[in-house]
Structures are given as structure tokens and as C-alpha cells.
Amino acid sequence: MVGIVGAMVAAHAQQLTGRVVDSQNQPIEFANVALYALPDSSLVTGTITDARGAFALEGGGARRTFLKVSFVGYETRTIDAPQSGVTVTLQAEAAQLGEVTVTASRPAIRLKNDALVASVQGSVLSRAGTANDVLRRLPSLTSDNKGVFSVFGKGEAKIYINRREVRDLSELDQLNSADIRDVEIVRNPGARYDASVKAVIRINTVRRAGDGFGFDARSSWYEGETTDLREQVNVNWRRNGWDVFGTALYGRGAYLIDSRIAQQTRLDTLWQQENTLYATGVDRWVRITAGTNWEISPAHYVGLRYTLSPTLRDDINHTTFNSMVHADSAFYDEWHSDNARRTTNHPAHRLNAYYNGTVGRLGIDFNVDFYTSGSTSRSHTEETSRMQEDRVVNSENRVQNRLVASKLILSYPVLGGEFSVGGEYVRTHRTDTYCNPERIVPSSDMTADEWNSSLFAEYARETPIGQFGVGLRYEHVRSDYLSDGRPLAGQNRSYNQWFPNVSLSTQVKGVSLQLAYTAKTQRPTYRQLSSNVYYANRLSLQTGNPLLKPTVTHDVSLTASWRIVQLMASYRQERDAVIDWTERSPSDPKVSLITYRNLDRLPALTVFATVTPIFGPWTPQLSAGLIKQWAEVEIDGRPVRCDKPLFRASLNNSLRLPAGLLLTLDARYRSTGDERNLYLKDATLVVNLGLTRSFFGDRLSVTLRGWDVFRGEQGGYTILAPRMVYEQYDRYDSREFEVTLRYKFNAAKSKYKGTGAGNRELERL
Incomplete structure (x- = not known):
């Protein structure tokens, strides 16, 4: 018991930082990061990653700890005695790989904390045409003859592309569906959004490398x-x-x-x-x-x-x-x-x-x-x-x-x-x-x-x-x-x-x-x-x-x-x-x-x-x-x-x-x-x-x-x-x-x- 308490006290003495990414080095937002102490695997502390995939925990100084990182649709990883600055790479689950990456058969739809997420990259949706065409084919989304999208039962949605709000709906016609990584449908936007925003659609594009x-x-x-x-x-x-x-x-x-x-x-x-x-x-x-x-x-x-x-x-x-x-x-x-x-x-x-x-x-x-x-x-x-x-x-x-x-x-x-x-x-x-x-x-x-x-x-x-x-x-x-x-x-x-x-x-x-x-x-x-x-x-x-x-x-x-x-x-x-x-x-x-x-x-x-x-x-x-x-x-x-x-x-x-x-x-x-x-x-x-x-x-x-x-x-x-x-x-x-x-x-x-x-x-x- 004394050893466990000592480990937990030491865990709060130093900060542990790092990043969580996928196999393509794309940051994973809202991944669960938990720090556990040995020998009884008691929870020391936990957090989630931000939009850059970064996390910070108070507890990096414990001698006998391990880190568990998880996210829906990815295999959970456990790392012994991690050091600050660690980068954790999560691999998609086998079912996910079979459905999306290998066969490109359908968009994987999952719940990720505040949003319902539809994968576009590697799915049939990547060939839909434009972002407009993708949104028209997602569950719970409807559009009127002016191109305004609403979430069923919530109302008109605010649309973001890579965290920037779409002010001109013609932008959706300009964005090729093949350039979209996934789409997040938020049915209950939090306090950072204007109080009049009842639903949010977040479009994340594929990261392009090179000059x-x-x-x-x-x-x-x-x-x-x-x-x-x-x-x-x-x-x-x-x-x-x-x-x-x-x-x-x-x-x-x-x-x-x-x-x-x-x-x-x-x-x-x-x-x-x-x-x-x-x-x-x-x-x-x-x-x-x-x-x-x-x-x-x-x-x-x-x-x-x-x-x-x-x-x-x-x-x-x-x-x-x-x-x-x-x-x-x-x-x-x-x-x-x-x-x-x-x-x-x-x-x-x-x-x-x-x-x-x-x-x-x-x-x-x-x-x-x-x-x-x-x-x-x-x-x-x-x-x-x-x-x-x-x-x-x-x-x-x-x-x-x-x-x-x-x-x-x-x-x-x-x-x-x-x-x-x-x-x-x-x-x-x-x-x-x-x-x-x-x-x-x-x-x-x-x-x-x-x-x-x-x-x-x-x-x-x-x-x-x-x-x-x-x-x-x-x-x-x-x-x-x-x-x-x-x-x-x-x-x-x-x-x-x-x-x-x-x-x-x-x-x-x-x-x-x-x-x-x-x-x-x-x-x-x-x-x-x-x-x-x-x-x-x-x-x-x-x-x-x-x-x-x-x-x-x-x-x-x-x-x-x-x-x-x-x-x-x-x-x-x-x-x-x-x-x-x-x-x-x-x-x-x-x-x-x-x-x-x-x-x-x-x-x-x-x-x-x-x-x-x-x-x-x-x-x-x-x-x-x-x-x-x-x-x-x-x-x-x-x-x-x-x-x-x-x-x-x-x-x-x-x-x-x-x-x-x-x-x-x-x-x-x-x-x-x-x-x-x-x-x-x-x-x-x-x-x-x-x-x-x-x-x-x-x-x-x-x-x-x-x-x-x-x-x-x-x-x-x-x-x-x-x-x-x-x-x-x-x-x-x-x-x-x-x-x-x-x-x-x-x-x-x-x-x-x-x-x-x-x-x-x-x-x-």
C-alpha cells in the first residue's frame, strides 16, 4: 500500500505530455488517455486529446506507471513507463480496416464524444462528387432548395471546414468529396458556439503533404x-x-x-x-x-x-x-x-x-x-x-x-x-x-x-x-x-x-x-x-x-x-x-x-x-x-x-x-x-x-x-x-x-x- 501511495504521489510531481495520431500521422482528437499505477492498476489520472492530438497529464514522475490510450474504431494501446513527448500511434481495428481501408465498401459511422462521425476517405462517399453531395447522403441531414442543411429534430446547422465556419454555401460545391477525411454531426453544440447554434457539421479534410x-x-x-x-x-x-x-x-x-x-x-x-x-x-x-x-x-x-x-x-x-x-x-x-x-x-x-x-x-x-x-x-x-x-x-x-x-x-x-x-x-x-x-x-x-x-x-x-x-x-x-x-x-x-x-x-x-x-x-x-x-x-x-x-x-x-x-x-x-x-x-x-x-x-x-x-x-x-x-x-x-x-x-x-x-x-x-x-x-x-x-x-x-x-x-x-x-x-x-x-x-x-x-x-x- 505504501508503494502504491508513493507512486501516486510521485505521479503528480511531474507532467507527462504527448500526442496521439493514426497510422497516417493524422492527429486524433478526443482520444482517451489514462495513467495507471502498478501493481494494482489503479487509475492515477486521465484526460482527452485536443484538436492537435496533444495531451498533458499530471503524473509523469511515477516510477511504476503505464499509459492506456483508446478511441472508438481503433485498437487500444498500452505503454509501460512512458516519458514526456511520447507519440502514440493507434491502428484502426480489424473490422474498421475491412470495411473502409481495404474494401472501401461503406462509410464507418461511429459516435465520438460530442459528435456522430461518418468516415469519407476510403469509402464510397469519397466519390460522391462535392461536399454538398456527401452531406445529402448522411443520416439525419436534410437540405432545402437554398442549400441550407439542417439536422433532423434540431434545426439549421452551422458548417465548419477544418474549424473555419463556412459563410458562403458555395464553398461546399467547391470542395471535392475525395478531399474529405470525415464529417462530424454535432447535435448538442457546447458553450464555445453561439447560443443560437442548435447543430454543427464539422468537415475535416485530408491532410496534404509536400510543397x-x-x-x-x-x-x-x-x-x-x-x-x-x-x-x-x-x-x-x-x-x-x-x-x-x-x-x-x-x-x-x-x-x-x-x-x-x-x-x-x-x-x-x-x-x-x-x-x-x-x-x-x-x-x-x-x-x-x-x-x-x-x-x-x-x-x-x-x-x-x-x-x-x-x-x-x-x-x-x-x-x-x-x-x-x-x-x-x-x-x-x-x-x-x-x-x-x-x-x-x-x-x-x-x-x-x-x-x-x-x-x-x-x-x-x-x-x-x-x-x-x-x-x-x-x-x-x-x-x-x-x-x-x-x-x-x-x-x-x-x-x-x-x-x-x-x-x-x-x-x-x-x-x-x-x-x-x-x-x-x-x-x-x-x-x-x-x-x-x-x-x-x-x-x-x-x-x-x-x-x-x-x-x-x-x-x-x-x-x-x-x-x-x-x-x-x-x-x-x-x-x-x-x-x-x-x-x-x-x-x-x-x-x-x-x-x-x-x-x-x-x-x-x-x-x-x-x-x-x-x-x-x-x-x-x-x-x-x-x-x-x-x-x-x-x-x-x-x-x-x-x-x-x-x-x-x-x-x-x-x-x-x-x-x-x-x-x-x-x-x-x-x-x-x-x-x-x-x-x-x-x-x-x-x-x-x-x-x-x-x-x-x-x-x-x-x-x-x-x-x-x-x-x-x-x-x-x-x-x-x-x-x-x-x-x-x-x-x-x-x-x-x-x-x-x-x-x-x-x-x-x-x-x-x-x-x-x-x-x-x-x-x-x-x-x-x-x-x-x-x-x-x-x-x-x-x-x-x-x-x-x-x-x-x-x-x-x-x-x-x-x-x-x-x-x-x-x-x-x-x-x-x-x-x-x-x-x-x-x-x-x-x-x-x-x-x-x-x-x-x-x-x-x-x-x-x-x-x-x-x-x-x-x-x-
Whole structure:
């Protein structure tokens, strides 16, 4: 006993440091490192590795100790009497090697502490095409027609590539799937993330070695009822720790929306509208990015990144709107409206500078950002009426945005774990002016200033029962709103809020488990807060609600992973959820005002499961999930329940064919159900088909793909609101044929490590 005590006392007298890497010398983050004392193998202390694979333990001075290093998907290693500076290499488990490295049959999906991790390198996903294509084929991820990804049951996800946030979603199209090592899906982000971030997707790329010049060029053509184009080139040059990179992207996106809208409004009388809407438009954009990264030493990185979105051509939208109107079932009028809107996007600038490194045992991650953008939108509407006078409505909307932000994260090993502390400061300024010379709707001049200061602390360490993590974030938000230069009474507010999170990750008989609790918020967008009134037709106007409160969400989640099966369940409670709403216009009793309001509480339960078996060259992935909410809204003096569950399922198939061909056949299904106070009344079934072939040693790849081949991405919904029943059915140009050519020469991914600051505010802008 005396010897054991002596060994443990000596173990705390000296620090033991080292790194954990895989067979390709890639750092392994969140690996468990435990120090044991002999002869009874009692635990002295433990910790986890950081993003660089580094660890530090108080206990390196013990004469009779051994180190045990483990991580899910790798063989556990035990080292006798280690010395400081040791590098521990973990080998993938035999099953992992058989599934990924040798046969390249399927992506290994596993639970790694705070994230569900899907391996891409060496799997069929590496040939999916782009990062966009990879994410579309991962469990629990869904995307809308704008390319925004959400995690099932959580909400919109923030995306990071090598710890730097993706601000422009076109970056996902620029990243080749073959350059992705793995993707981490975080369903319960900790305190270091903005309190409004409910889910995170972290993309880690393959580390490229060597100096020299490389480039990657891609050309994509999409043909449906409209034509879309993507043309891009990425260049990179490396030498002696310097990394210079640049990207140029041109995009053309054409779209159409064909909608049928039925609206019943009980105001001064019962108004019934049967509307048809047909909208077309073309957007064109250019993104030019240039930057440099300097690896001063393996412990110190600095870099600068600048993105310019120049003015190319105006975005043009044309909308035709026809209305048949009845009052108390008697014919009232018929309107035909033609609207042309031209939007000029002013040049947008974003500058990010960062430092990332370690000083002794202290890790430092610092970012500073500057962003500015603006747009001018001019709209001309000609409205003809069978029974009343014709109208011409002109409007101009000018928006200017400016943001300055900084973020600092410090990390230090404490008591066998890692303690992180940091802060973020964001300052935003927005002006939004709206002018209607005919004075059919009021003109406005609104200025919004917001200051967001936050502090956070996190601690994580290995315990005898598993990996334990806890965090706390404090945010102080102050908002000032001016209308025509004068403060708006009751609309200038400040918030002081605390957001805790706690998690426990462990293994029970081969099953990886994570139990987590988080508190999050969602502040309304500036558009939702705007008091500007927009003209729809003679009976409908649209506006925001400056009195909206932020939504606060409490979420408890359980995630389990066993071999080829992953299960997830979560219960969340939203306070002051923002929903669509309708009110009577104060200036005209027959006109409805479409706006927003807060719902006191919105509880919901989510369950989700994924199975990833393998049958020779066929690699299927089946996922299914259910969201059940318990929402109640008061409509015309009576409570209405919105609690029909929403079911989603997907089946992704990859089939390796002779001659190096890869065939993909993917299907996703969504049932009818309630989502807030919207009832999704049409089920959707989307089927995508693709064929990929590589040439010249994988330098050239050709992809042929059919999107939504049966045109199933169509559907309708009903909004439940006071004095109104609103039903809409939308048809999109979702069926497209794609041809993509990609050529790469000595391509190397940038070493850029900047993560950015104020990212959530940029999204709101």
C-alpha cells in the first residue's frame, strides 16, 4: 500500500505530455488517455486529446506507471513507463480496416464524444462528387432548395471546414468529396458556439503533404425547365511553411415557382381568394477568395483570408399573380398583377485574420472579422381590376449591413482534463429604407444597431464512468432601433442570459452512449423584426414585428451507436417560438396583415435511427425518424392543436460496378404532419440517380446525375392563424439533369485554420 501511495504521489510531481495520431500521422482528437499505477492498476489520472492530438497529464514522475490510450474504431494501446513527448500511434481495428481501408465498401459511422462521425476517405462517399453531395447522403441531414442543411429534430446547422465556419454555401460545391477525411454531426453544440447554434457539421479534410503548385477546376451544367451553371477554379501554392491560395467561382441560378393559393379571411366580411402565382428569376454571382497562411512552427499559425463578391449583373425576378375574389360567396372582383423586381447587390467584402497556436501548455485560438454588404431592390407592379380602378405600385428597398467581430478561445489542461475559456464580441449596424411614392403602403427608414458580448467556459475530462463535459455561456445583447432617426418606444431592448450545457459519453457492453443537455436561443432575423410594410395585393400586406422576443430552447438528447446501428432521441421545449400570424390592418378593415408572433411554449419529441449494412458491392443506408410536437394556438377564441407527427425516411444506395463505375440511387420520403402552426398536407418522395467514372489516375472525373427524376418534390401546406385559412401548393423546377467535369492537378487543401467571429450575426444579416 505504501508503494502504491508513493507512486501516486510521485505521479503528480511531474507532467507527462504527448500526442496521439493514426497510422497516417493524422492527429486524433478526443482520444482517451489514462495513467495507471502498478501493481494494482489503479487509475492515477486521465484526460482527452485536443484538436492537435496533444495531451498533458499530471503524473509523469511515477516510477511504476503505464499509459492506456483508446478511441472508438481503433485498437487500444498500452505503454509501460512512458516519458514526456511520447507519440502514440493507434491502428484502426480489424473490422474498421475491412470495411473502409481495404474494401472501401461503406462509410464507418461511429459516435465520438460530442459528435456522430461518418468516415469519407476510403469509402464510397469519397466519390460522391462535392461536399454538398456527401452531406445529402448522411443520416439525419436534410437540405432545402437554398442549400441550407439542417439536422433532423434540431434545426439549421452551422458548417465548419477544418474549424473555419463556412459563410458562403458555395464553398461546399467547391470542395471535392475525395478531399474529405470525415464529417462530424454535432447535435448538442457546447458553450464555445453561439447560443443560437442548435447543430454543427464539422468537415475535416485530408491532410496534404509536400510543397508546390496545385489546382482543381470544375464545370457543372444543370438542365431542367431552366439552366444552371457552376464554373470554378481553386489554386494553391506551398513552400517552406507558406501557403497561398485562391478561388474563383461563377454561378448562374435560374428558378421558377408555380403556386396555387387559396385564402379565406374573416374580417369585415368573409373574403375568399383563389390565386395563382408564377415566378421566374435568374441570379448570377461571382465569389473571389484569396488568402495566405504561415506555419511559423508546428505550434504557431497565422493567416489572412479575404472574400469579394463583386457586382456582376442585377438579379431579375418576374411574378404574375392572378386573383379571383368573392365576398360572402358573391363575386367581388378579379385582379391580374404583373410584378418586375430588379435587385442590385453591392460589392460585399469579408476579411478574416487569425492566430492559432500553443504557448507552453496554453492553447490560443483568436479570430477577427470585418464584413460589409448592401443591396438595392426596385419593384414595379401593374395591377388591373375588372370592377375597380387599376393600380401601379412602385417601391424601392435599400439595405446596408456592416459587422465587426472578434473571438478568443484559450485552453489549458487542468486536473487531467481540458479547461477552455473565451469570449466573443459582435457589433452590427443595419439600415433598411423602403419607399412607395404612390403611398399605398407607408414608407419607412429603419436603423438597427446591436451589440453582442459573450463569455464562455468549458471543461471536459475522462472519468471512471466515461467522458464528462460541462459548459456555461453568458450573453449580453443590446439592440437599438431608430425610425426616421428617432428611437422606437418599447423596441430598444437588452438581454442578459445564461446558457448551460452538460454531457456524458460512455460505453456499455460495446454500445457507445451520449447523454446531453443544452440551452439555446434563436433571435429573430432583421427581416422578421422590420416594421416595413410590403404590398402583396389589395387585400394582403406583409410586415415584421419589432416586438418579437428571442426563442429559448431546452433540449435533452440521448445518442447510441452499436456496430451498424445508430439511435437518437431528444425532447425539447421551446419558449416564445416564432410563428407566422395574421392580423387585421389598422388602416383598412378588409385588409389582412401577414406578420409574426411568439408562441408561449412548443414541446417536441424526436426519435431517429440509421442502419448501414453491407452486401458485397452494394452499400445501402436506411434512415427513419419521427418528430412529434404538442403545439396549441388560439384561433378566433378557441384552442387549436397542432400535434400530428411528421415522419421522414431515406434510403441511399451505392453500387460498385465493373470498369470503375459507381452507381447511386437515393430516395427520401416525408409524410404529412404539423410543423409549428403549418400543416404539411402533401407527402413528398424524391428519387435521385447518379453515375460516376474517374480517368487518368483519378485526376479527371465525370458525373452524370438525375435530380428528382419523378418530380416528387412538390407539395402544399396550410397556415392556421386568426381570421384566416391560408393554403398554398408549390411546384418547383426540381427535376434536373447534371453533367459535372472535374480535373485536379497536384491539388492540395489550404492549411487555413481561421474559424471566424460573429458568424451567427452574419447569418441574421
